[in-house]
Amino acid sequence: xxxxxxxxxxxxxxxxxxxxxxxxxxxxxxxxxxxxxxxxxxxxxxxxxxxxxxxxxxxxxxxxxxxxxxxxxxxxxxxxxxxxxxxxxxxxxxxxxxxxxxxxxxxxxxxxxxxxxxxxxxxxxxxxxxxxxxxxxxxxxxxxxxxxxxxxxxxxxxxxxxxxxxxxxxxxxxxxxxxxxxxxxxxxxxxxxxxxxxxxxxxxxxxxxxxxxxxxxxxxxxxxxxxxxxxxxxxxxxxxxxxxxxxxxxxxxxxxxxxxxxxxxxxxxxxxxxxxxxxxxxxxxxxxxxxxxxxxxxxxxxxxxxxxxxxxxxxxxxxxxxxxxxxxxxxxx
Numbered sequence: 001x002x003x004x005x006x007x008x009x010x011x012x013x014x015x016x017x018x019x020x021x022x023x024x025x026x027x028x029x030x031x032x033x034x035x036x037x038x039x040x041x042x043x044x045x046x047x048x049x050x051x052x053x054x055x056x057x058x059x060x061x062x063x064x065x066x067x068x069x070x071x072x073x074x075x076x077x078x079x080x081x082x083x084x085x086x087x088x089x090x091x092x093x094x095x096x097x098x099x100x101x102x103x104x105x106x107x108x109x110x111x112x113x114x115x116x117x118x119x120x121x122x123x124x125x126x127x128x129x130x131x132x133x134x135x136x137x138x139x140x141x142x143x144x145x146x147x148x149x150x151x152x153x154x155x156x157x158x159x160x161x162x163x164x165x166x167x168x169x170x171x172x173x174x175x176x177x178x179x180x181x182x183x184x185x186x187x188x189x190x191x192x193x194x195x196x197x198x199x200x201x202x203x204x205x206x207x208x209x210x211x212x213x214x215x216x217x218x219x220x221x222x223x224x225x226x227x228x229x230x231x232x233x234x235x236x237x238x239x240x241x242x243x244x245x246x247x248x249x250x251x252x253x254x255x256x257x258x259x260x261x262x263x264x265x266x267x268x269x270x271x272x273x274x275x276x277x278x279x280x281x282x283x284x285x286x287x288x289x290x291x292x293x294x295x296x297x298x299x300x301x302x303x304x305x306x307x308x309x310x311x312x313x314x315x316x317x318x319x320x321x322x323x324x325x326x327x328x329x330x331x332x333x
Contacts, residue, residue: 029061030230035073035085036064040169041188041275042109042141042215044256046086049241051255057240058233066259068168069137074102074218083223084234088215089144090292093311097302103224104312106235106284107216108242112205113275114145117194118183119176125153125202133157134166134181141214142172145185147295148210149203173197188271189260206274212288224313232316235284236325242280243329252276282330283321286312 036046046064049055055062065082067073070091076082078100088109095102122128133150135143147157157163164181166172169190175181177197185205186194194201217238224231245252253268256276260267281287289308296303320326 028059029056030059030233031061031063032084032230032234033063033065033082034234035067035076035082035087037067037070037073037086037088037140037215040190041256041271041279042088042113043086044245044252044259044276045108045215045238045242045280047241047259048245048252048255049237051258052241052244052251054237054240054244055234058237060230060233060237062234062237069140071137071139077218077220078102083227084217084219084231086215087218088141088213089139090296091139092213092218093289093292093296093303094139094300096311097296097300097306101221102218102311103221104213104286104289105217105219105224105231105314106238106317107213107287108238108280108282108284109215110211110213110281110287111279112145112148112208112210112212112214113279114142114149114185114187114205115191115201116146116149116183116185116203116205117173117176117191117199118202119179120198120200122182122200122202125149125155128153128183128202129155129160131161131182132180133161133163134172134175134184135163136168136172137165138163142185142187144212144214144292144295145205148208148212149185149205152208153203169193173199188274189256189262189264189267191274192267192270210291212291213286214288216284216286221313228316232320235316236320239282239284239320239326240329242284243282243326245276246278246280246282247332249277283317283326285317285321286314 037043070087073085073087074095077085092102135146150157166175172184173193293303
């Protein structure tokens with residue numbers, strides 16, 4: 001009987017010890033909410049980190065909120081709802097020029113993985129003069145890509161064409177197919193959908209020799225100052241997710257299928273091969289600010305003469321890079 005009691009008592013102590021260890025481990029996870037854009041290939045790093053459990057690996061309990069458009073994500077960040085967001089295009093710089101403490105801490109995508117598609121009766125970009133051009137939301141990546149493509153073709157946005165907001169990628173394709181807009185900038189998997197409804201490719205922006213902050217991690221200087229280690233660990237998980245997505249096609253396809261809400265292998269395969277496989281830049285040093293400032297000079301006088309380094313903080317990416325963390329990921333260790 002005494003042995004039985006000792007055994008039960010020891011089992012209880014062991015169970016309590018395990019429970020305490022689990023609770024202690026859970027307490028170590030810092031809980032944060034972050035914002036990611038609507039499901040598209042360039043936005044996938046934040047979701048790869050989620051599905052790969054890399055946030056937990058680096059001591060974070062992260063709730064990722066999908067937000068359609070950088071402008072809305074920035075508003076949520078400045079309100080304190082989402083202290084860290086994934087955002088690209090001119091939005092973060094516009095916010096900073098307007099007096100906020102917005103700062104770019106990483107640029108994961110620096111090249112435009114966007115294509116201009118239009119209705120079948122439009123032969124070339126120049127034919128869009130006087131037409132309606134669609135962009136998901138003003139200030140987003142698609143807006144930036146659209147304006148760059150139009151200017152490269154000798155057209156001035158808002159003067160030579162009418163710019164309108166269309167919503168998400170799928171809605172943009174529908175808007176072209178139904179004649180509501182004549183052309184728009186889209187990226188995979190929307191490009192495959194565009195081909196299926198007989199829309200015409202007018203320009204491939206991947207061949208442009210330009211570097212922009214197409215997508216990356218943005219926060220506020222106030223949050224960075226008081227929560228530097230959380231941002232550091234978030235970036236480590238974010239980078240690890242991007243590398244996993246680039247190197248592990250089945251994982252990338254499964255994750256994209258979940259967030260794109262499709263099991264269409266052709267769509268997922270095209271997206272992976274065109275963007276995910278080679279579209280991320282690791283290590284993700286903040287980049288592409290000069291071109292954005294130049295583009296903003298037309299509408300924001302403060303952009304003229306502004307210093308690119310005033311909009312970024314590359315300390316944490318540099319620290320992570322110099323630690324050997326990125327090199328070990330790329331080497332598969």
